[in-house]
Amino acid sequence: MRFSTLRQLAERCREEQVTIGQFMLNEQAFETGESKTTIVTQMTDYYTVMKEAVRRGLEHPQPSRSGLTGGDAARVRQYMDRPDGTLLGNDASRALTYALSVSEVNASMGKIVATPTAGSCGIIPGVFVSAQQRYCWADDRLVMGLFCAGAIGYVIANNSFISGAEGGCQAEIGSAVAMAAGAMTELLGGTPEQAVHAVGLALKNSLGLICDPVGGLVEIPCIVRNGFGAVTALAAADMALAGVRSVIPTDEVIEVMHETGRAMPDIYRETAKGGLAGTPTGRKLAKELFSHENGHQNADVPPEGGQR
Amino acid sequence: MRFKDVFSIIGPGMIGPSSSHTAGAVRIGRAARHLFGGMPLQAELTLYGSFAETYEGHGTDLALAAGLLDYATDDERIRNALSLAKALGMELTFNAARDPTVHPNSVLLTLRSENREDSFMGASIGGGNAEMTKINGFDVKFSVHNPTLLVFHADRLGMLAAFTSLIEAEWLNISYMDVNRKSRAGDALTVIQTDERLSGKLPDRIRAIEGVRRVASMNLS
Numbered sequence: 001m002r003f004s005t006l007r008q009l010a011e012r013c014r015e016e017q018v019t020i021g022q023f024m025l026n027e028q029a030f031e032t033g034e035s036k037t038t039i040v041t042q043m044t045d046y047y048t049v050m051k052e053a054v055r056r057g058l059e060h061p062q063p064s065r066s067g068l069t070g071g072d073a074a075r076v077r078q079y080m081d082r083p084d085g086t087l088l089g090n091d092a093s094r095a096l097t098y099a100l101s102v103s104e105v106n107a108s109m110g111k112i113v114a115t116p117t118a119g120s121c122g123i124i125p126g127v128f129v130s131a132q133q134r135y136c137w138a139d140d141r142l143v144m145g146l147f148c149a150g151a152i153g154y155v156i157a158n159n160s161f162i163s164g165a166e167g168g169c170q171a172e173i174g175s176a177v178a179m180a181a182g183a184m185t186e187l188l189g190g191t192p193e194q195a196v197h198a199v200g201l202a203l204k205n206s207l208g209l210i211c212d213p214v215g216g217l218v219e220i221p222c223i224v225r226n227g228f229g230a231v232t233a234l235a236a237a238d239m240a241l242a243g244v245r246s247v248i249p250t251d252e253v254i255e256v257m258h259e260t261g262r263a264m265p266d267i268y269r270e271t272a273k274g275g276l277a278g279t280p281t282g283r284k285l286a287k288e289l290f291s292h293e294n295g296h297q298n299a300d301v302p303p304e305g306g307q308r
Numbered sequence: 309m310r311f312k313d314v315f316s317i318i319g320p321g322m323i324g325p326s327s328s329h330t331a332g333a334v335r336i337g338r339a340a341r342h343l344f345g346g347m348p349l350q351a352e353l354t355l356y357g358s359f360a361e362t363y364e365g366h367g368t369d370l371a372l373a374a375g376l377l378d379y380a381t382d383d384e385r386i387r388n389a390l391s392l393a394k395a396l397g398m399e400l401t402f403n404a405a406r407d408p409t410v411h412p413n414s415v416l417l418t419l420r421s422e423n424r425e426d427s428f429m430g431a432s433i434g435g436g437n438a439e440m441t442k443i444n445g446f447d448v449k450f451s452v453h454n455p456t457l458l459v460f461h462a463d464r465l466g467m468l469a470a471f472t473s474l475i476e477a478e479w480l481n482i483s484y485m486d487v488n489r490k491s492r493a494g495d496a497l498t499v500i501q502t503d504e505r506l507s508g509k510l511p512d513r514i515r516a517i518e519g520v521r522r523v524a525s526m527n528l529s
Contacts, residue, residue, distance in 0.1 A: 001309070001313075004309070024314055025314075027314075028313055028314045028315075031312070031313055032313060033503065033504075039314075042315065042319075043314075043318065045321070046318060046319055046321060049321050064325075065325070065367075066365065105324070106324030106325050107324060107325050108324070109323055109324050109325060109367065109386075109387050110323070110324060111321065111322070111323055111324075111382055111384075112321075112322065112324055113318065113319055113320070113321050113322070114318075114319060114320055114322055114327035114331060114435050114436045115317075115318055116317045116318070116327075116434070116435040117326075117327040117328065117434060117435050117436075118322060118324050118325055118326050118327040118330065118331065118436075119325075119326060119327070121324070121327075124318075146318050147314060147318075149317075149318060150314035150315075150317045150318040151314070153317035153318070154311055154313075154314065154316075154317050157310065157311040157316070157317060157434065157435065158309050158310060158311050161434060162311075162317070162434040162435050163327075163328045163413070163432075163433065163434030163435065164328070164358075165328055165357065165358040165412040165413045165434075166412065166433070166434060171434070179317075213362075213365075215362075215365050216358075216361060216362025216363075216364070216365040216366060217325065217362075217365035217366070218324065218325040218326050218365075218366065219325075266357075266412070269358065269412065270328075270358045270361075270362065270412075271357070271358050271361040271362065271412075272361055272362050272365075273361065289365070290364055290365075
């Protein structure tokens, strides 16, 4: 790829008079030797999976595999119908609801697309699908938005991290919010520079966020963080489109995420030892789930299932 | 660059709940199966770091079993992979171990069939992407997503030239190469990755070179 920083990415786009999404598609075609049609088809398939996950989580709410979570997307969806409306307003509430929905599908071992991870898989679909309904966009526009989000994520992943085990939740939810914010800025006509500012603004809001899932499950607090993340992405895109800049350049903010993640103790990096997982209630829930005398939580493990 | 393209960020399509602990684990298991050369009869899986702490909740055990059964990350059968493995006669055991020097999402797979035992260590580096970090005691580092050749051979003059000329003859472009040896003139493992898919005949041709002990290959992407 001909870029390793967001600054380079924005410069290249400016030089070549293309959007970040178009630039990423061109780079992908060059790097892999595949035709653009093949690449776009693959991305369109992923977008279809995302839309299906939004729908499935709302129409067929399922408890998670552990039984700890489920049904929150449907709850918020129903609350949206009350006469006074929601504090967020319909469009942001829809992004919130859809993000919760996809995240709940993930927790029930349903089919999703990692964007960039499964723990953060609700944010981009939440933001994209709600915007598609609001603005009546065709799928191909959103698909180009996914290439834009991918380019942003590519820079973050290679200069910092995208896994909670390496860099905490900032690396997962934080990256997804930044990708969604940058892509939405571009989809609404923002310049590549504005999209990059949106990324910086968004990332600054999640620096230091720890990965502390109760019982090690991608449920508490991951699901609600996906909902919050979708709303934050809209706020960051709005600020960038209004001309708000990230005074600390976005590439430097990415470096801070890297520095913070490296300094983070392992109890806050997806080991379920600290944070919310380490609270009395977090420990109690985990103990109930994994107490082997009461049968294994994993339905597919036979009682004599090996040394565990 | 640890992450090579747009689909390492957007993607994979997968069964939840965790890209590192579920999809990445499927890919490590699947890569190990291909490099082993088929389904093992026994697989001993030792989990480290976050894998060891949280594998039950994330279904990492199901995912590793699914990979060893050659399933893709979005295969619905992942949910039932442990019982499907058992039905096919693959015996799986899971252990946890500590080693602060390995990547926090690592697994060591010791695979056995009637006449062979191989060990693979893999690391799930985020978003469903995975690397091999150790093979039969050799330290390696390569992504499991690219077409890969493993050549176990004697460390002697001219071996690499012999491999690469056969690869060139097939019009394949080498994207990555790494030579690992346990000692000078001892055993060596060369890892070669190509941009294009490997043909079926290439491993046989390389195997015919004097001093080559074994060739393994995979084309997962």
